[in-house]
Amino acid sequence: MSRGKARAALLGELEEAMRRSSAQGVLYGQAVADIAGISGSDLECLDFLNLEGRVTAGRLAEVTGLTTGAITGVVDRLEKAGYVRRERDESDRRKVFITVVPEATAKIGQFYVPMQQAMQKVWSGYSEEELRLLLRFALDGYKGVLEATEALKTVIDAPAEKRASLKTPKPRR
Amino acid sequence: MSRGKARAALLGELEEAMRRSSAQGVLYGQAVADIAGISGSDLECLDFLNLEGRVTAGRLAEVTGLTTGAITGVVDRLEKAGYVRRERDESDRRKVFITVVPEATAKIGQFYVPMQQAMQKVWSGYSEEELRLLLRFALDGYKGVLEATEALKTVIDAPAEKRASLKTPKPRR
């Protein structure tokens, strides 16, 4: 019995530890946004722009799940704060490309340095084989959460009557 | 060279996979809140209440980082929706204990079933020893993110001048 923790208890601890670090990760992101003086959505867009380089306003709406109207506000704020520029697409003048100004990338990037350093430190404690296991788990976990999100939609659509009917189910906007 | 992926590439993939699953996890939580017809903050409080059982309004403000005024609104909405009840503390009548009504626990709980099932499925693919490694990593990771959050505050306090000075640093509220 002393050989190995009971699996159920192990899973419980694992779940809690993951929940905690995930929540703390969200807090970190919010802290970065606060320091940068922008909203969480603004930072999310800025991060995406840094990855993709040059993206239309409409694409930002897609990936963030915001309306195009909200994105107009996001870009207005980011542009006013000097983080991004609007550039009309010359071949299709309806489109507006958003680009990050290089100095902004550096300025925001510095706020992620502490996180990168902390993660490097953590990773340094693992062998390559162990890291491969972690990667497998991270990929499995992502797939799992995706599945769960899909399954959740099923729960919604199924017994539409019994759903959130503790009181009024709040009319869908 | 074919023996084992280069460590740097491995770490890159690991980082991305973790970032993705974390982001998807946030989306899942938001989806649950949407279905339940409450805000993200409301759900956060409800989850905490389910863990702790019976908690004062002030404690909710502490753990969520919201003001007491905001908590009044949260509890108002949750109570109106029938998820919680207010109960004055008889021995100190300034305090208000919030309790979850049992049916609400069940009602919200069902939205987490898909996630629990997906995670069980994932975990079933790992040996107990592998799970122990994952737990070690989750704990290390949590510590790392906490450290990073601390270190980030240092970045803030240090060269107060150069911070977010791309334009105006936006006055602290």
Added chain:
DNA sequence: CTAATTATCTTAGCGACTAAGATATATATC
């Protein structure tokens, strides 16, 4: 009893969001 403290609620105002529709440009059909 009075003053200070504690716990919650109220009020005013703000920022970010959605829904709907306006505007400008592009594409398809005749």
Added chain:
DNA sequence: GATATATATCTTAGTCGCTAAGATAATTAG
């Protein structure tokens, strides 16, 4: 080429949840 439809973004009006400040009520200290 003219007309209709589609696409991409912006504008407007209204909503929601938040904070800051202070009001209210109950408790504790002097």
